[in-house]
Amino acid sequence: SQKIEQNSEALNIQEGKTATLTCNYTNYSPAYLQWYRQDPGRGPVFLLLIRENEKEKRKERLKVTFDTTLKQSLFHITASQPADSATYLCALDGPGGGADGLTFGKGTHLIIQP
Amino acid sequence: EPEVTQTPSHQVTQMGQEVILRCVPISNHLYFYWYRQILGQKVEFLVSFYNNEISEKSEIFDDQFSVERPDGSNFTLKIRSTKLEDSAMYFCASSEIVGTVEQYFGPGTRLTVT
Numbered sequence: 001s002q003k004i005e006q007n008s009e010a011l012n013i014q015e016g017k018t019a020t021l022t023c024n025y026t027n028y029s030p031a032y033l034q035w036y037r038q039d040p041g042r043g044p045v046f047l048l049l050i051r052e053n054e055k056e057k058r059k060e061r062l063k064v065t066f067d068t069t070l071k072q073s074l075f076h077i078t079a080s081q082p083a084d085s086a087t088y089l090c091a092l093d094g095p096g097g098g099a100d101g102l103t104f105g106k107g108t109h110l111i112i113q114p
Numbered sequence: 115e116p117e118v119t120q121t122p123s124h125q126v127t128q129m130g131q132e133v134i135l136r137c138v139p140i141s142n143h144l145y146f147y148w149y150r151q152i153l154g155q156k157v158e159f160l161v162s163f164y165n166n167e168i169s170e171k172s173e174i175f176d177d178q179f180s181v182e183r184p185d186g187s188n189f190t191l192k193i194r195s196t197k198l199e200d201s202a203m204y205f206c207a208s209s210e211i212v213g214t215v216e217q218y219f220g221p222g223t224r225l226t227v228t
Contacts, residue, residue, distance in 0.1 A: 032215055034215075034216060036219075038157075041203075041222070041224075042221060042222070043118075043205045043207075043219030043220050043221050043222050044157060044205070044219045045219070046216040046217065046218065046219075049215065049216050089156075089157065093215055100162060100169075100170050101147055101149070101159030101160070101161070101162050101170060101172065102149075102157075102159060102217060103159065104156050104157040104158070104159075105156060106155070106156040107156065
């Protein structure tokens with residue numbers, strides 16, 4: 001079955017710096033990889049999706065890369081702010097496309113210190 | 115902005131009782147999902163639903179669970195004979211069409227089984 005590993009349980013970053021989060025996966029070649037944000041006691045919120053034939057995707061201060069050879073995605077937040085503090089989840093699609101459930105990693109807890 | 119809603123926000127039930135968790139997906143979405151998240155653990159896929167039938171289910175989704183779309187707006191998860199280990203946050207999600215695989219999550223229902 002698919003396995004997703006995210007780089008650490010907590011990452012402390014100084015405000016204004018770039019935060020880089022890692023997602024590694026095994027036993028699967030996904031068509032998509034997604035990143036979600038989750039705040040305590042809340043549901044995940046979709047941030048970015050990158051397809052297997054895309055190397056990089058950007059949205060405002062967010063950037064995602066996808067290396068299907070390394071089976072790794074990197075998620076960057078530039079000019080980080082305390083409001084970016086949250087848990088960030090990496091998710092893979094299932095083999096059947098849009099109707100399949102997502103497989104989530106356990107998430108990286110990001111703390112942006114003022 | 116349209117959003118997924120869930121009721122109740124918190125449900126307390128005794129072991130062995132039946133519970134129904136309710137969700138109203140985004141109105142033009144066609145795919146519906148239930149996930150659960152045990153405290154401190156990752157978000158886990160339970161079931162997906164499309165065209166009034168189950169599309170995919172995980173190993174967690176056994177005979178204790180059922181889903182239904184009783185009308186044009188609601189999507190429910192029924193858990194029969196609840197167990198202590200069913201205590202978790204249950205998230206409903208929806209997505210628009212095949213190929214648009216980002217999922218939109220509700221705020222969750224916290225289920226506590228005593």
